[in-house]
Amino acid sequence: VVSKLWGGRFTKQTDRLVEEYTASITFDKELAEEDIEGSLAHAAMLGKQGIISAEDAEAIREGLLKVRSKIRKGEIEFSIADEDIHMNIEKHLIEEIGPVGGKLHTGRSRNDQVATDMHLYLRRRVVEIVDQLHKLQSALIEQAKANTDTIVPGYTHLQRAQPILFAHHLMAYVSMFGRDADRLMDSYKRINVLPLGAGALAGTTFPIDRHFVAEQLGFDRVYENSLDAVSDRDFIVEFLAHASLIMMHLSRLSEELILWSSTEFRFVELDDAFCTGSSIMPQKKNPDVPELVRGKTGRVYGHLVGLLTVLKSLPLAYNKDMQEDKEGMFDTVRTLQGALQLFERMIATMTVNKDRMREAVNQDFSNATDIADFLVGKGMPFRQAHEVIGKTVLYCIRNGKFLLDLTLDEFKQFSQLFDESIYDVLKPETVVNARDVYGGTAKPQVLAAIERAERELERT
Ligand code: ARG
Numbered sequence: 001v002v003s004k005l006w007g008g009r010f011t012k013q014t015d016r017l018v019e020e021y022t023a024s025i026t027f028d029k030e031l032a033e034e035d036i037e038g039s040l041a042h043a044a045m046l047g048k049q050g051i052i053s054a055e056d057a058e059a060i061r062e063g064l065l066k067v068r069s070k071i072r073k074g075e076i077e078f079s080i081a082d083e084d085i086h087m088n089i090e091k092h093l094i095e096e097i098g099p100v101g102g103k104l105h106t107g108r109s110r111n112d113q114v115a116t117d118m119h120l121y122l123r124r125r126v127v128e129i130v131d132q133l134h135k136l137q138s139a140l141i142e143q144a145k146a147n148t149d150t151i152v153p154g155y156t157h158l159q160r161a162q163p164i165l166f167a168h169h170l171m172a173y174v175s176m177f178g179r180d181a182d183r184l185m186d187s188y189k190r191i192n193v194l195p196l197g198a199g200a201l202a203g204t205t206f207p208i209d210r211h212f213v214a215e216q217l218g219f220d221r222v223y224e225n226s227l228d229a230v231s232d233r234d235f236i237v238e239f240l241a242h243a244s245l246i247m248m249h250l251s252r253l254s255e256e257l258i259l260w261s262s263t264e265f266r267f268v269e270l271d272d273a274f275c276t277g278s279s280i281m282p283q284k285k286n287p288d289v290p291e292l293v294r295g296k297t298g299r300v301y302g303h304l305v306g307l308l309t310v311l312k313s314l315p316l317a318y319n320k321d322m323q324e325d326k327e328g329m330f331d332t333v334r335t336l337q338g339a340l341q342l343f344e345r346m347i348a349t350m351t352v353n354k355d356r357m358r359e360a361v362n363q364d365f366s367n368a369t370d371i372a373d374f375l376v377g378k379g380m381p382f383r384q385a386h387e388v389i390g391k392t393v394l395y396c397i398r399n400g401k402f403l404l405d406l407t408l409d410e411f412k413q414f415s416q417l418f419d420e421s422i423y424d425v426l427k428p429e430t431v432v433n434a435r436d437v438y439g440g441t442a443k444p445q446v447l448a449a450i451e452r453a454e455r456e457l458e459r460t
């Protein structure tokens with residue numbers, strides 16, 4: 001006899017290498033809790049519908065609880081010969097309570113079972129990740145609140161562009177992570193759908209009650225179509241896409257933190273607890289965490305493209321290819337949750353070097369737009385003002401000066417429209433506060449944005 005749960009029609013033992021190659025237990029053991037949760041609901045439904053006796057349902061329930069507690073205590077050793085988490089658990093259940101355990105799989109297939117496990121797993125993780133995003137947003141908001149007077153150069157093309165409040169820069173990330181949380185919450189309604197009851201692909205001959213199972217497991221709906229129920233991995237692709245966007249946002253923040261921590265910038269200093277040293281260069285303090293997050297973004301993108309490619313052209317319904325949906329998803333969850341957890345604390349503990357930011361702002365031409373606007377205010381067409389200020393900046397560069405160093409006579413060489421008030425116009429505070437439009441960097445606008453973000457966070 002072939003010692004498999006499905007051994008009946010086989011005449012030979014499975015080749016050892018085939019067993020190893022096709023088994024998923026090494027990684028899908030991560031679904032143990034979900035698998036048991038789904039089985040508990042399924043068994044309860046079988047009993048309620050009279051498909052199995054109430055006593056059998058109860059025996060199965062108790063058996064599953066025993067298996068679960070053994071797994072939690074690490075007392076169960078999973079076996080490759082039993083292929084995956086579903087069959088490992090079923091085998092242990094039968095060992096625990098005898099042949100009656102074999103009734104659990106009535107009216108069910110591993111195809112709708114594994115899909116259910118994945119929905120349960122991702123549902124829980126998505127809620128956790130949204131919560132982590134909110135915590136990261138809170139940490140960024142706290143830093144923003146401490147920096148509503150901190151002026152820093154704003155960049156385009158990584159060239160000094162216009163001065164902004166550092167708080168404004170941080171709040172941009174609060175918006176980005178807010179969209180990420182929003183996207184995940186939207187995907188929840190497609191995750192929280194029950195596949196169980198689809199059977200292998202066509203439904204089942206037993207008088208099951210899918211809606212009861214859905215209710216037991218807290219699913220909002222059941223899949224409409226049994227083929228779709230077992231074939232659908234859209235919800236995982238969608239999760240990987242959302243995760244990719246989050247990692248992309250984290251990688252942009254990482255890149256900025258790495259730049260800002262460099263000697264050339266010295267805008268921020270990451271806490272010692274979040275950096276590492278060099279084995280040879282004693283002076284080094286390396287921003288390893290943001291560097292690794294930047295790097296790990298690649299593997300998450302890879303998992304997205306990987307799963308899309310697995311699913312491409314795959315005929316309905318279940319195909320073994322689909323077992324490849326798991327490792328990428330688990331790795332993405334791990335990578336993302338690890339990054340978010342570290343980022344929250346790293347942002348909260350980072351030191352902002354306000355003086356150094358100020359020094360940078362004082363030594364650039366990021367107020368040039370504002371004198372152009374000044375001349376426009378005096379009636380000069382913008383295009384001409386742009387040309388005049390371009391020449392003024394060139395004069396400064398050639399003479400080793402910044403705009404605020406010029407005397408009024410020097411200004412007047414470029415236009416007679418200049419007067420004393422130009423010195424106030426050029427001050428970084430004036431420049432920042434001049435951008436007093438909704439969503440702009442003027443202090444009142446940034447304070448209002450912080451307040452809106454805080455209210456939004458409280459609401460969720
Ligand atoms: N380990 C499988 C997976 O993860 C479970 C479903 C297997 N179903 C089957 N008929 N082989 O996809």
